[in-house]
Amino acid sequence: MNIGEKTIGGARPSGAASAGSGESVIEVTGLRRRYGAAGRRASAGKGFEAVRGIDFSVARGELFALLGTNGAGKTSTVELLEGLAPPTGGQVRVLGHDPFTERHRVRPRIGMMLQEGGFPAELTPAETLRMWAGCTSGARPVDEALSSVGLSRRRDVRVKQLSGGERRRLDLALALLGRPEVLFLDEPTTGLDTEARHETWQLVRELRDAGATIVLTTHYLEEAEELADRLAILHGGRIAQAGYVADVVAAHPSHISFELPAGFHLGDLPPLGELGVIGHETVGRTVRLRTDELQRTATGVLVWARDQGLELTGLDVRTASLEEAFLHIAKGLENA
Numbered sequence: 001m002n003i004g005e006k007t008i009g010g011a012r013p014s015g016a017a018s019a020g021s022g023e024s025v026i027e028v029t030g031l032r033r034r035y036g037a038a039g040r041r042a043s044a045g046k047g048f049e050a051v052r053g054i055d056f057s058v059a060r061g062e063l064f065a066l067l068g069t070n071g072a073g074k075t076s077t078v079e080l081l082e083g084l085a086p087p088t089g090g091q092v093r094v095l096g097h098d099p100f101t102e103r104h105r106v107r108p109r110i111g112m113m114l115q116e117g118g119f120p121a122e123l124t125p126a127e128t129l130r131m132w133a134g135c136t137s138g139a140r141p142v143d144e145a146l147s148s149v150g151l152s153r154r155r156d157v158r159v160k161q162l163s164g165g166e167r168r169r170l171d172l173a174l175a176l177l178g179r180p181e182v183l184f185l186d187e188p189t190t191g192l193d194t195e196a197r198h199e200t201w202q203l204v205r206e207l208r209d210a211g212a213t214i215v216l217t218t219h220y221l222e223e224a225e226e227l228a229d230r231l232a233i234l235h236g237g238r239i240a241q242a243g244y245v246a247d248v249v250a251a252h253p254s255h256i257s258f259e260l261p262a263g264f265h266l267g268d269l270p271p272l273g274e275l276g277v278i279g280h281e282t283v284g285r286t287v288r289l290r291t292d293e294l295q296r297t298a299t300g301v302l303v304w305a306r307d308q309g310l311e312l313t314g315l316d317v318r319t320a321s322l323e324e325a326f327l328h329i330a331k332g333l334e335n336a
């Protein structure tokens, strides 16, 4: 993988550039997108630059997630990958082609699930899919597409009567209609309830297992943690951090918390630095320790408790979640 400002990982033997089969399906180099400036290579300084020179690649069969705060530039980036607009700087290659200037080569091989599908409200899901199938080469049978997203029972209801979650599933069915090699999912589970979200995750996993290359944008960090092989966190149009999910998480501190037993003070613990603690806070009697060496710190605390004959209540030992890592990165950038 090409690297944004900061990349973590490389734990896999093949390195981050070659997750999946190793063949690069998406290549993004120095990508920029400026709004409000005319022309493909608009002059710098005019308009607003939403994407500010990013690099990454996605290997065949890989699921790559783009995360970021509101306005970070996720949709602006994905639209360039989909060939919906030309970049104002840098380069995109999808399946070896420029998705904007060589759209006719790329479009039949990709599926897009946009944030707003915008279906005719009077058609049914079956009619909507049939209409799209007419302009899609090698389209799946309509009933197969409906059943793959769990919409078979709603095939003949008008779109305007579908719930928000059902419309998202119809969006997904349309994106899958042409059996795409590359699938772009822009916030695929927004508006879905928990059960429908889990069903969609299962479907996305099956698509990935069947060999599809998937680019996912999402606000749900749990979704990225569940599905992504690698991810990039965008902030202000730049990649703030990128890498394998486990490595991004592992780069952030773990936590240990417990209730300080009556009659004990923080100073009664062994020196925190010797336990590998890099930060701590106390709220009431709850002590919260941060560490990059979870096993060492946890062992130190537990040995101390045993030697003191203490039973620590409220004991909680955990590695960072992607959510904590994300908040940590966002906070760091705000303070930068």
Ligand SMILES: Nc1ncnc2c1ncn2[C@@H]1O[C@H](COP(=O)(O)OP(=O)(O)OP(=O)(O)O)[C@@H](O)[C@H]1O
Residues within 6 Å of the ligand: 035, 036, 048, 050, 068, 069, 070, 071, 072, 073, 074, 075, 076, 077
């Ligand atoms: N057509 C446009 N004209 C001008 N500015 C735009 C346009 N579209 C997006 N922007 C701006 O570009 C920035 C990035 O927007 P973008 O939609 O790519 O972010 P995002 O990460 O997808 O956000 P969200 O999570 O809110 O969907 C934002 O500041 C947005 O206001």
